[in-house]
Amino acid sequence: MNALNIPGDQSTPSIVGHWDQGVLAMSGDSYPENAFELFGPVIQWVEDFLASEPRPLQLDLRLLYLNTSSIRAVLDIFDLLQAAHEQGKQVGVRWHYDPRNERVRELAEEFAEDCSFPFDIVPSVERASA
């Protein structure tokens, strides 16, 4: 079982991989100094899960601001999911956004453009982080 638990701070998102449940949760702002360092292990975790588990993988996202490198990383992860989906694996994304800011919904739709797997964009009231 792969452990992924990256606590967030002011400029990086909190990222938790729940291997048993098949859920990857990311939340917060993302403008890390080194996106490769931050997202490298995350991408690895997703690849490992998709390669070794027959169970579905669900992404639960409550992301706010993403700098350009973070956008690339998230798109890379979606590409992985798309490839898995095309191979018949069950994958999905749920993108939560603050209903007070409709722009984020439009943004999420851009991310979802090339994804043919289930991609839900849902309004959610902000939860205080644990």
Next chain:
Amino acid sequence: MSATPQPLDPKIEQLLADPALADNPLREAMAALWHEHQRLVRRLERITHLSDSFQALAHEGELDLTRKLERQLRHLEKVARISDRYQSMLRELNVALAHASTHDLLTGLANRRLLSERLRAETERSLRGQTPLAVALVDIDHFKTINDTYGHDVGDRVLQTIAHTMEDKVREYDLCGRWGGEEFLLLLPATDGEHVRSVIERVQQAVRLLVFDDLQPPLRVTVSIGVANLQFGESVDALVKRADDALLSAKREGRDRIVYGD
């Protein structure tokens, strides 16, 4: 119509490997160009994607170079588009924040921060252009009693109503802001003594006419006002102090009046 063009990669590899073409004058240049082309595509892939192992799972190897290139470019364009959106969002947020930090939440008027900035700016402009500048401090009479008698909700309502009334009576280029708890500051640029008087008296009269007749007993309000006209070479603090001293006099002399500090 025309057949789908044959993929370029195998064709070029084939031509470069063909012994019959080994001495072809174009061969060396084409080999170099092809090598450079592949290098650039790989570089583009590294810029476009964060993950090194991305290629393995995405079956990139199956695509020929041209299609790879196009895919990378489309991907980069998408990254740029999304990035633009985030930046627009940040800018909007900044504008909203700037407004929130310079305006009073309750009345919507300029807050002390904005008033201080404008006071500084207008004083400098006045000195440069040798134009007049007047400051008026307006204080609600017996505000504490209003709060104690009717409660703070009514107190807030009174503040809001007086704020909107005054804002309505000053001119386009005047600034009306909330200076303190029950104190407002009016900034009147490029206005001489006589016109200052007419604006201030208009404000005073408008407040006097206010009636909150849904309250028991019905409430009427008045204000005390201290006015000062900028003296040449005077600092902002000195100007505001003179207006404040005039306001104090107005209070002491019985309230519901205007005192000119000059």
